[in-house]
Amino acid sequence: MTEQETRLAAQKTACETCHACPLGKTRTNLVFGVGSASAALMFVGEAPGEREDATGIPFVGAAGQLLDRYLYAVGIPREDVYIANILKCRPPHNRDPLPEEEDVCMEHLRAQIRIIRPKIIVCLGRISAMRLIKPDFRITREHGIWYQRGAFDMCAVYHPSALLRDATKKEDMMEDMKRIAEKYRETMLST
Ligand code: URA
Numbered sequence: 001m002t003e004q005e006t007r008l009a010a011q012k013t014a015c016e017t018c019h020a021c022p023l024g025k026t027r028t029n030l031v032f033g034v035g036s037a038s039a040a041l042m043f044v045g046e047a048p049g050e051r052e053d054a055t056g057i058p059f060v061g062a063a064g065q066l067l068d069r070y071l072y073a074v075g076i077p078r079e080d081v082y083i084a085n086i087l088k089c090r091p092p093h094n095r096d097p098l099p100e101e102e103d104v105c106m107e108h109l110r111a112q113i114r115i116i117r118p119k120i121i122v123c124l125g126r127i128s129a130m131r132l133i134k135p136d137f138r139i140t141r142e143h144g145i146w147y148q149r150g151a152f153d154m155c156a157v158y159h160p161s162a163l164l165r166d167a168t169k170k171e172d173m174m175e176d177m178k179r180i181a182e183k184y185r186e187t188m189l190s191t
Pocket of ligand 1: 045048057060061063
């Protein structure tokens, strides 16, 4: 194991015993994150859904399968990136995360980011963008725009679930993903 893998595994163990909010009691599995511990590109979604809760792996349900298709289309191997969520435990009946749940779970996400040290962070959907980019983020107007936040290049794209509900957003998503892949390849070449 690399040092980053060891540190991530320790962070996951800390997360497994977290009781900072009640969701740890109602979830089936912790959904910590998946992918390369040294990924240059990290995706951050909102919260685990039913399939994720059942498997312990983020983005494996219908929305995740759609995300996989975009990654494949733009030539980014899923195993090269890191995928996580703001919340590590599924909110009952897929309700929106409560602000206080996000507040406490952000500590786990920050720890993951400190260990992985990605160059690019892509928010999947508005909830993640409001937490990581700016509180008044407007996904319809601001998806695909790059923001510099500390050491990170950040942007947000539509949440794949939103694309399942409204197929007219798919064209924008493809354009955004192409630009993300371009930046990712430039970043990989310059490091
Ligand atoms: N939606 C999310 O935001 N995250 C997942 O892991 C699955 C669906």
